[in-house]
Amino acid sequence: MKFSPTRAAAGLAAAAAAAALILAGCATSPSASTTTSAAAAGAALPAVAACGSGDDSSSTFALGSYLPLTGSLSFLAPPAVAGVGAALSDINAAGGVNGKKACIISQDSSDGDHKAIGDSNIKSLMQSKPSAIVGPESSSVTHNILPVTQPTGTIVFSPAATDDALAGEAHFFRNVAPNASEGDALAKQILTDVPAAKVGILVFNDAYGINLRDTLASTLKAGGGSVVYGAAGQEFPSTETSFATIVNNVLAAKPDVIAIIAFDQTSQILPAIGSAGFAGKNLYFVDGNLSDYSKTAGVPDLTGSKGTQQGVDADKTVKAKLNDWYKANDGKGKDLGGIYNYGPESYDAVITLALAADLAKKDDSASIEPFILPVTGTTGGTVCKSYADCLKLIKGGKTDIWYQGPSSIGPLNAQHNPSTAYVGIYEGDGKNTAAKFLTGVKATISK
Amino acid sequence: MPVVVAGTRLFTHGGSYMLHVRGRWGLIAAAIIVAASALGLVAAESAVAAGPIASGTSCVADATTGCLQGKVVDDNRNPVAGAKVTVTSPSAATGSSKTAKDGSFFFAVTEAGAYQVALDPSSLPTGVTPKTPTLTVTVELSNITPAGFALNGHAKGSTSHAAASVSFWQLLGQQFSQGLLLGLLLALAAIGLSLIYGTTGLSNFAHSEQITLGGFLAWVFAVQLGLNIVVSAVIVIALTSLSGYLQDKLIWGPLRKRGLGLTQLMVVTIGLSLALEYVFQLIFGARVYPVATDLELNTGPLNITPTAYWSMLVSIVVLALVGLALTFSRLGRATRAVADNRALAAASGIDVERVIRIVWIVSTGLAGLSGVLYALVNGGVYWLTGAQLLLLVFAAVTLGGIGTAFGALVGSLIIGVVANVSTLFIPQDLKYATGLVILIVVLLVRPQGILGRRERVG
The missing domain is CATH 3.40.50.2300 (Response regulator)
Incomplete structure (x- = not known):
């Protein structure tokens, strides 16, 4: 891999x-x-x-x-x-x-x-x-x-x-689902696991990271948690290759749990966190880094870590x-x-x-x-689940079809976002952060 | 009993849940409508109580289910088992549960709205009291709603896991040691860059790719072929040195002979740097490649890993050897002579081309070693690892004094320490900028760099 x-x-x-x-x-x-x-x-x-x-x-x-x-x-x-x-x-x-x-x-x-x-x-x-x-x-x-x-x-x-x-x-x-839905689901999972959690966030300076961090932080605060590191101004550059320094800084803030919002930089963050002795079960991941770290260097045991991922867990x-x-x-x-x-x-x-x-x-x-x-179902219509089936309906003269595919989203809304979409919550095992599917959260996207 | 039915259905795990959803997902909208009308029906039929509330050890949200879940923990963040939690739905249906061993409780509810979650103080161990015994939370279906209790006090036997406080000075010390580590690794690359500049006048922007090359080769030998890391490092140094030899023989030597200007040569190095970066990406993709595999804990006075201590030691020894060789060996003196005045050196019988070739070999070998050590202590290497370090290496060389080997060492240490310690005061993503600010300030005061003229050795 x-x-x-x-x-x-x-x-x-x-x-x-x-x-x-x-x-x-x-x-x-x-x-x-x-x-x-x-x-x-x-x-x-x-x-x-x-x-x-x-x-x-x-x-x-x-x-x-x-x-x-x-x-x-x-x-x-x-x-x-x-x-x-x-x-x-x-x-x-x-x-x-x-x-x-x-x-x-x-x-x-x-x-x-x-x-x-x-x-x-x-x-x-x-x-x-x-x-x-x-x-x-x-x-x-x-x-x-x-x-x-x-x-x-x-x-x-x-x-x-x-x-x-x-x-x-x-x-x-x-x-x-837009980031707001994912940050919201992740914050709720953190607060489920640790009431009034003090959260350290390792987030990279990128539109994706900052956007997700902001929604995570606001749901955490609303639910009685707090962000002890990773607020605005505490992001790391997206090209960073050395993470011991930022890990020292986040641990000095004594977080209960750490949420890592990054892409493959996570392969280099995990050894730094592991070396500092922070328990892997208190780590949280997002869609950008929810993956299998069994071939990565110096990764702590991630059993019990959790993470979120937009999209449905396909059958x-x-x-x-x-x-x-x-x-x-x-x-x-x-x-x-x-x-x-x-x-x-x-x-x-x-x-x-x-x-x-x-x-x-x-x-x-x-x-x-x-x-x-209309194809995504905004105006209802006859439901069909594959291209072949839908095409038959169209050839048969139907103009109102509703395609429902494997992503299982709701109809797109006026902002061209799905009106409902799934965010999955996963639990880690060993070194694979996405080992076990816990629950799918159906997020309703208001705009 | 509807509650039991709901319980067995809702708390089935993993695969069966997925099949369950898959079975009807094509009818999702229909299901929502059916579910909603069914709920309405239930509420209409039983006027007092409404949606069933089931409890269990996990909860999976779906179109007709919301999860009301949380944990009860004491002030040491240890779980409190056996605490009685009661929830009351908007339509006054109730459900209760005792917390599991890990302090967790889960309720699956079929009605959205504001729920009261109450913790029974009498079910708590002595010495533990709730801060707020009752919470009000808003539950949505197809979603999870946390409702945890962080309590005051703790029972006997509950020990604190809180991490020891890190004082400002301890943190400063930690960042200082990280700075020393970074500085020493930068120095290995910087001295080579400085030597090449000193002897040929060339600013080699492709030097950073020698660092990346070292890291990738270390992965090939240490991880892919499973060789001992010391053996791997020696092979990597040999190979990167060879790459330096070939570069000088095939590119830089002929270009020098043709009398290409330094500016043109510099543009060639920039092109070579970009080309090499994309060659790395072509071969290795964009992922991070680990060089070490074991998890090591930070230890000792500097609070870094054993590998990091070894890396520092190796850097210091190698840097000292290079310094001594430059000062005392015949070749070292020849190198300095070429750096001082190439024409004069040539006139006095020094084979300038040979000296330059050796400088290329040593410089690229040192950069390769730097790449091996950097990948070792930072969890791996990827195609832009060297590019990320390039500006720092240039800053270190310029700060210390262009063309001086010891200056490169001093400059590297300053840049490394300042960059890391600065994170205590300024945003993390500006840390590398601090090194460059220092550079500007120092150059304004001392244009030749810190060790510029005074000790011009290479």
């Missing part, structure tokens, strides 16, 4: 193109799609073809995939790539969109620290005139690209960008489907390694967009957009 030559190879085209762009400062060059290798194995469907030069939204459902194939969020790419890919395969198996096979244009979004890569790739993606874009996963990257996509009215549908501030952005949709058949698809296609024989984050959401984003295109009878963003909310 830690070292993946295959994933590295999968990201080769994008990373090489990106490096070339940075070094040479040249104009955009088309980077090869990572989903063209269709080595179908077993029951998994082959990946759909990359869009050819003439395949754009004027004639074809050309889906732009803009996921973090490289960068600090790249560990979240495989399940989303699998979700997008499996959805497109299902769509084409059912006859495509508007009677024509859908195609994919894949570009690397990278992360917020590598804006140059994401910026040049989004421009390249926009030149291909996609029907809509699924991605990015990072909130920071979403903020970066919206000024590019909004003027053309291109739909950006994120399966994972959780920053509260993205609500209500034009032509932007998401089917994941076995959905997980197996994503896993098989990934193994047969982009994974080139490697499976998802137990990480399914935002896979069901990515799958549903694509299906929702395709159904909206079917209803619009056209493949461009401007035609698709008005049908997105």
Whole structure:
């Protein structure tokens, strides 16, 4: 999981193109799609073809995939790539969109620290005139690209960008609960475990981290808890590589529990916390770092630690489907390694967009957009649970369909947030922070 | 009994719950409507009591269930078992439960609204009293609601786990020792950078990637191939030195021969730095790669891990050896001669190209060692570890005096200590900026750096 030559190879085209762009400062060059290798194995469907030069939204459902194939969020790419890919395969198996096979244009979004890569790739993606874009996963990257996509009215549908501030952005949709819901659930779990908890927060200086910290802190305070470290001004830089100092500072504030809000920096924070002798069971994690640390250095026993994760804990058949698809296609024989984050959401984003295109009878963003909310159920309608079933209804003359997919969100609201969405709470065991599912909290998103 | 039915249904664990939800999630909206109307029906039928309240040892929230849960702990934060907790719903239904061994209680309720949660003082051990015996909380369905009690006092046998207080001076000491550690590791890289600058005039921005390379190679040998860390470190130094030799032979030497200006050369180093970063990312991805694997506790007067002590010792010994070699060995003197006046050194029979090549070999080897030790004490290495340190290394070299080896050591220690100690006074994410502020102040007063002219050795 830690070292993946295959994933590295999968990201080769994008990373090489990106490096070339940075070094040479040249104009955009088309980077090869990572989903063209269709080595179908077993029951998994082959990946759909990359869009050819003439395949754009004027004639074809050309889906732009803009996921973090490289960068600090790249560990979240495989399940989303699998979700997008499996959805497109299902769509084409059912006859495509508007009677024509859908195609994919894949570009690397990278992360917020590598804006140059994401910026040049989004421009390249926009030149291909996609029907809509699924991605990015990072909130920071979403903020970066919206000024590019909004003027053309291109739909950006994120399966994972959780920053509260993205609500209500034009032509932007998401089917994941915003941070406020997650921070709220995490605070309630902390207060359940430790009444009047004194909480130390290790948070990195990033839109995602600060936003989540703020909601965590406000629910904690409302419930009788307090934040003893990690208030505004006590964040660490997102490129930090040495954590003993900040761990000394947080422990000097004598917290009962420590909440870690970070991405893969957590691999370096955990040894520092462990060395200082702080008990692993008093640690709390968030969606950015809820993962298996069994191959990480010097990790304390995390049994009893807890963490939150947006999105539904997908059921076995959905997980197996994503896993098989990934193994047969982009994974080139490697499976998802137990990480399914935002896979069901990515799958549903694509299906929702395709159904909206079917209803619009056209493949461009401007035609698709008005049908997105109705497909998610805002106006009710006949419920259908797969692309094939929904397409049958549409072909049968129905115009009011309600697609209910594996992400099990409520209809999108006027701010294009899901009206209800799940946040899961997990308990750690050994070195895996997401070992046991405790409960799903259905968050109602008011705006 | 509806309560029992609800209890057995709601408190099933894990897998069965998931199947349960999966079984009908396609009908979620329908389920909510049905549930809501069912609730209304129940309330209408039994006018006095309403939604059932079930208790158990865990609770899973779903469309028709809210979890009212918490813990009872004494003032040492130890759990109080056997305490009686009673909850009253908005429609006056009640449920009660005794806290489990870990002090926890869980109620699964089917009615949203304001609940009273009361702790029975008579069920508490002697010496323990509630601060507030009754809480009022608002419960939502499909959600969890905490309602814990932190009590006054504690019973016999309840010992304090509170961490010992850390005084300001202790914390200062801890951060100072972290600063020394960082400073010594920076110095290993900084001396090389300084030597290269001293002998060739080149500001090598790709030096930071030698640090990253050292860290990654350490992972390859120590973790992937499972070699002893000392053996691995020696191999890594050899390989990074080799990379320095090859760089000078293939890139820097030929470019020098062609008489490329220093500015152009510097741009080449920046390009090389970026290219190497992305090559690392291509091979290793964006994850952190551990070099050590065991959990070590902080210990001793500096409150750092045993590995950190060893790393400091290794740094000090290596730095001392480099310093002695520069001062007393033939090659060291030749190096200083080249740094002072290249033309004169060449005229007096010193093979300048050979000296420069050796300087490259030693410098990259030292940076490699720095990468190994940095990855060891900081939980691992990732593709931007070196890039993160680059500015600090440059600041250290400039602060100490560009082109002086001992100056690089002094500058590194100052930057390391100031950056870490500053976190006591200023925001954490400005800590590296403090080193740069010091740099500006010192340069305003002493433009040649701290050890600039006085002791120009390399």
